[in-house]
Amino acid sequence: MQIEEWKKDMLLTENEYYYLLASLLEAADKVANTASVYEAFLKNIKHSAQKELKLEPLEIVINPNNKKYLVTRKDANELINEISGDILYLDPPYNTRKYDTNYHILETIALYDNPEIKGKTGVRKEETKRSKYCKKQEVELALEDLIKNAKFKYILLSYNDEGIVNLDRIKEIMSKYGTYKRYQKEHKRYKADNKRKYKKNYTIEYIHCLKK
Numbered sequence: 001m002q003i004e005e006w007k008k009d010m011l012l013t014e015n016e017y018y019y020l021l022a023s024l025l026e027a028a029d030k031v032a033n034t035a036s037v038y039e040a041f042l043k044n045i046k047h048s049a050q051k052e053l054k055l056e057p058l059e060i061v062i063n064p065n066n067k068k069y070l071v072t073r074k075d076a077n078e079l080i081n082e083i084s085g086d087i088l089y090l091d092p093p094y095n096t097r098k099y100d101t102n103y104h105i106l107e108t109i110a111l112y113d114n115p116e117i118k119g120k121t122g123v124r125k126e127e128t129k130r131s132k133y134c135k136k137q138e139v140e141l142a143l144e145d146l147i148k149n150a151k152f153k154y155i156l157l158s159y160n161d162e163g164i165v166n167l168d169r170i171k172e173i174m175s176k177y178g179t180y181k182r183y184q185k186e187h188k189r190y191k192a193d194n195k196r197k198y199k200k201n202y203t204i205e206y207i208h209c210l211k212k
Ligand SMILES: C[S@@+](CC[C@H](N)C(=O)[O-])C[C@H]1O[C@@H](n2cnc3c(N)ncnc32)[C@H](O)[C@@H]1O
Pocket: 073, 074, 075, 076, 077, 091, 092, 093, 094, 099, 131, 132, 133
């Protein structure tokens, strides 16, 4: 990949490298012949996938107040012991599917590591750990640990009605640590394909709120 060559030849600063990589990821996703996630590819080339891959400049958000921001890939349950603030917004996985399988092509573009692959769709062969938030036996403990250890005034948790933790259980867990309230909104359901039968056309998206 040209971007990697430029990096190797030291023609890019670190920021320039990641800027180009982010632009490539966005561009690749726009022309992907999938129904959104990469676990399966479509049999026919859909309209958007017939377009040329085009790198576009991404908007740069200027930091107006010169505040410091932290971007990290740390495990949320570790990170929670190192941060504090006013509002904590949580948007964990809802279901048991692994993110690196769902998005394996993007993962490989980002890592550019020429991995061993397997299966029809060429997912990365190397097994990675499934998040606790994707495991039915572990998710409730992980969530409670996160809420308990959060040094934030307000916690907002986004989850839907098809998530692996049920509504009442989330309420029960959060209520132990403060005043709980919940908001909800119907949302058009994501459908992986039109052949599969879905029970309903919408999901209910919840924002679970806690004032600690
Ligand atoms: C529903 S997505 C959030 C999407 C995000 N709000 C966005 O708009 O891009 C859940 C995210 O949680 C990450 N994740 C899963 N387990 C995690 C953990 N234990 N600690 C931190 N992040 C985790 C996944 O990799 C995924 O990016």
